[in-house]
Amino acid sequence: MQLPDAVTACALIIGNEILSGRTPDTNLNHLAVTLGGWGIQLREARVIPDIEAEIVTAVNEARRRFNYVFTTGGIGPTHDDITAECIAKAFGVPLKTHPEIAALIRQRPAPADVMESRMLMARVPEGAVLVDNATGGPPGFRVDNVIVMAGIPAVMRAMLATLEGKLDRGPVIQSRTVMAYLGESQIAAGLGKIQARYPDVDLGSYPFFRDNRYGASLVMRGPDAARLEQMLAEVCAVIVEAGETPHVEDAD
Amino acid sequence: MQLPDAVTACALIIGNEILSGRTPDTNLNHLAVTLGGWGIQLREARVIPDIEAEIVTAVNEARRRFNYVFTTGGIGPTHDDITAECIAKAFGVPLKTHPEIAALIRQRPAPADVMESRMLMARVPEGAVLVDNATGGPPGFRVDNVIVMAGIPAVMRAMLATLEGKLDRGPVIQSRTVMAYLGESQIAAGLGKIQARYPDVDLGSYPFFRDNRYGASLVMRGPDAARLEQMLAEVCAVIVEAGETPHVEDAD
Numbered sequence: 001m002q003l004p005d006a007v008t009a010c011a012l013i014i015g016n017e018i019l020s021g022r023t024p025d026t027n028l029n030h031l032a033v034t035l036g037g038w039g040i041q042l043r044e045a046r047v048i049p050d051i052e053a054e055i056v057t058a059v060n061e062a063r064r065r066f067n068y069v070f071t072t073g074g075i076g077p078t079h080d081d082i083t084a085e086c087i088a089k090a091f092g093v094p095l096k097t098h099p100e101i102a103a104l105i106r107q108r109p110a111p112a113d114v115m116e117s118r119m120l121m122a123r124v125p126e127g128a129v130l131v132d133n134a135t136g137g138p139p140g141f142r143v144d145n146v147i148v149m150a151g152i153p154a155v156m157r158a159m160l161a162t163l164e165g166k167l168d169r170g171p172v173i174q175s176r177t178v179m180a181y182l183g184e185s186q187i188a189a190g191l192g193k194i195q196a197r198y199p200d201v202d203l204g205s206y207p208f209f210r211d212n213r214y215g216a217s218l219v220m221r222g223p224d225a226a227r228l229e230q231m232l233a234e235v236c237a238v239i240v241e242a243g244e245t246p247h248v249e250d251a252d
Numbered sequence: 253m254q255l256p257d258a259v260t261a262c263a264l265i266i267g268n269e270i271l272s273g274r275t276p277d278t279n280l281n282h283l284a285v286t287l288g289g290w291g292i293q294l295r296e297a298r299v300i301p302d303i304e305a306e307i308v309t310a311v312n313e314a315r316r317r318f319n320y321v322f323t324t325g326g327i328g329p330t331h332d333d334i335t336a337e338c339i340a341k342a343f344g345v346p347l348k349t350h351p352e353i354a355a356l357i358r359q360r361p362a363p364a365d366v367m368e369s370r371m372l373m374a375r376v377p378e379g380a381v382l383v384d385n386a387t388g389g390p391p392g393f394r395v396d397n398v399i400v401m402a403g404i405p406a407v408m409r410a411m412l413a414t415l416e417g418k419l420d421r422g423p424v425i426q427s428r429t430v431m432a433y434l435g436e437s438q439i440a441a442g443l444g445k446i447q448a449r450y451p452d453v454d455l456g457s458y459p460f461f462r463d464n465r466y467g468a469s470l471v472m473r474g475p476d477a478a479r480l481e482q483m484l485a486e487v488c489a490v491i492v493e494a495g496e497t498p499h500v501e502d503a504d
Contacts, residue, residue, distance in 0.1 A: 016456055019294045020425070020473060021284030023458070025277075028299070032273030042271045044306075045299040047280070050456075054296075077437045078457040079444035110437070117440035135461075152459060173272070185329045185362070188369035192331035204268055204302075205330040206275070207404060209387075221272060 001202040001222055007170035009035055010062040011045040014055060014073040014083055015151055018047050026153050027072045034160055039169030040068060050074060055086035063090070063146050067168060070160075073151030075140065077117045083148060084141075088125035091143055095123045100130060101138055134158040171223035176232045177249040180239045181215040183207075190238035191218065198231050200224065225251075253454040253474055259422035261287055262314040263297040266307060266325040266335055267403055270299050278405050279324045286412055291421030292320060302326060307338035315342070315398050319420060322412075325403030327392065329369045335400060336393075340377035343395055347375045352382060353390055384414040423475035428484045429501040432491045433467040435459075442490035443470065450483050452476065477503075 011031050017023040025047065032042045043066060048054050055074075062069045074083030088095040101122040110118065121138040124130070131140035131147060133155060140149040140159045149159040180187075184207050195203045201222035208215050218235050220228050236246040263283050269275040277299065284294045295318060300306050307326075314321045326335030340347040353374040362370065373390040376382075383392035383399060385407060392401040392411045401411040432439075436459050447455045453474035460467055470487050472480050488498040 016454060016473075017458055017471065018280075019284060019297065020427070021281055021288055021294070022427070022471060024281040028270075029273055029276040032271060036273055042273070043301060045271065047297040049295060076457065076459055077440045079440070079447050080454075080456050113441055114435075114437050117437040120440070121437075152461065154461060175272070175274070183366075185366050185369040185373075188329045188331070188372070189365055195331050202268060202332075204332050205328065206269055207328055209404065209406060219269065219274060221268070 001200060003171060003200075003223060005170050007040045007068070007168050008043045008066045009040050009068040009070060010066040011042060012055075012058055012062060012069060012071040013045065013047040013151075014050065014071055015047070016049050016080075019049055027151070027156050030153070030157060031070055031072075031160070035070075036173060038164065038167060039172045040167060041170065041173065050080050050082060052082055052086055052089070055083065056090045059087060059090040059146060063144065067145060069146045071146065071148045072156050075121065075138070075148060075150055077120045081120075084123055084125065087128075087143055087146060087148055090146075091125055093126040093143075096126050097122045098124045098128070098130065098141075105138065131159050132162040134162065173221050173223055174225055174228060174251075175219055175221045176228045176251060177217055177219045178232060178235055178239070179215060179217045179247045179249065180242075180244045181213050182239070182242060182244045183214055184216050186242040186244070187216075187238050190241065191235065194231060194234050194238065198222075198227065201227055201231050203231065203235070253452060255423060255452075255475060257422050259292045259320070259420050260295045260318045261292050261320040261322060262318040263294060264307075264310055264314060264321060264323040265297065265299040265403075266302065266323055267299070268301050268332075271301055279403070279408050282405070282409060283322055283324075283412070287322075288425060290416065290419060291424045292419060293422065293425065302332050302334060304334055304338055304341070307335065308342045311339060311342040311398060315396065319397060321398045323398065323400050324408050327373065327390070327400060327402055329372045333372075336375055336377065339380075339395055339398060339400055342398075343377055345378040345395075348378050349374045350376045350380070350382070350393075357390065383411050386410040386414065425473050425475055426477055426480060426503075427471055427473045428480045428503060429469055429471045430484060430487055430491070431467060431469045431499045431501065432494075432496045433465050434491070434494060434496045435466055436468050438494040438496070439468075439490050442493065443487065446483060446486050446490065450474075450479065453479055453483050455483065455487070 124141045128141040133139045204219045239246040376393045380393040385391045456471045458469045491498040
């Protein structure tokens with residue numbers, strides 16, 4: 001399903017800790033669900049290490065291919081927090097101390113060396129617009145179509161929430177799901193024929209093994225609720241024809 | 253940390269259901285941990301949609317940059333299962349029915365149309381080597397350095413397990429972790445100096461908010477246990493110097 005008026009996004013999850021397996025990522029799913037609700041389709045996600053050249057390349061590729069790029073991770077005060085610097089390099093602009101963040105940081109007193117480290121978090125690429133951080137720490141920022149957020153899930157979520165209503169939006173993709181206990185091969189031919197007649201709806205078949213039985217969830221996704229209902233009826237008919245019972249999930 | 257003898261990998265998670273947010277991915281973390289234990293470093297992961305051009309491009313980019321590429325998803329019998337076809341296109345070879353898979357599929361009788369759909373799962377790129385599927389379904393396969401597995405987590409895990417001992421391996425990366433309740437800025441300067449002296453060890457600082465307190469986990473990763481111990485002692489000293497208590501986790 002390629003919609004002409006789609007608004008698309010790419011997620012860049014920056015962090016060695018995800019790639020080493022130490023920390024399971026949870027930001028991707030939250031981003032996918034939240035952006036989907038705003039009419040922004042997540043079309044790709046990349047998990048990349050804390051290596052400057054890789055971050056710069058990934059940002060530059062993604063910002064040209066998608067309407068928005070959301071990064072998570074790497075905006076703290078330690079040596080391994082290199083995201084702001086990489087975004088500045090990707091855009092070819094200098095990194096500058098932002099007076100608003102600097103003022104925020106100075107509100108909490110600290111010894112000179114600690115303050116110096118904290119002030120690293122005040123540096124953003126020239127021209128960046130701040131993204132509020134309701135959890136009290138330093139903000140994220142936005143340069144052109146690239147939105148830079150923290151990696152800590154609670155902080156990322158707080159930053160993302162402040163963007164509601166501030167981004168371009170396309171059609172919101174709705175979905176319907178029907179489940180049946182059967183092997184996908186029993187209905188594969190029928191599903192393929194239905195998909196061919198509905199280029200505006202994605203029909204996904206997701207097999208599972210549960211309660212000692214094989215089954216499949218058939219998921220329809222598209223912008224037009226009426227078309228989803230039509231397709232749902234056809235998919236149910238294919239399941240019944242295979243001698244099985246369709247279990248339709250409630251609509252979103 | 254760039255090791256000259258590292259064996260690297262990229263994960264390609266193929267599936268609209270991850271990008272739509274319907275299904276949270278769990279395969280990435282399992283791959284990262286398992287490969288890490290085998291001396292293979294996961295260096296990048298990409299989540300991409302069920303779109304031929306994107307899969308072919310991603311596979312071709314990844315197989316040139318990394319020692320191994322592991323794909324998950326898209327090897328069933330339905331219209332949205334296009335991974336085998338895409339791998340064949342990426343390598344410029346035809347898709348052929350593999351006699352061993354075909355024989356396996358024929359063991360379970362089925363009506364002609366169901367059997368025809370099942371037989372789609374017997375098609376692998378010419379020259380592919382099979383990857384056993386202990387769960388009973390059709391196998392995965394390997395072409396050159398690209399290993400193609402199912403998306404269902406239990407099946408992916410079963411397939412991956414059969415590869416133990418059959419892949420090239422580099423040094424196994426070990427890790428040590430120390431936690432302290434402090435703000436990263438209190439120790440950022442000290443950590444940066446330590447990292448500069450240990451180019452063979454990655455020192456990551458991961459802040460968290462737990463039990464109403466801020467803290468950070470300092471994670472050291474490298475191939476040499478003795479070097480990790482040395483660095484750990486230095487990091488603990490920086491924490492103590494900041495007036496806080498280091499909590500060292502047990503070694504792996």
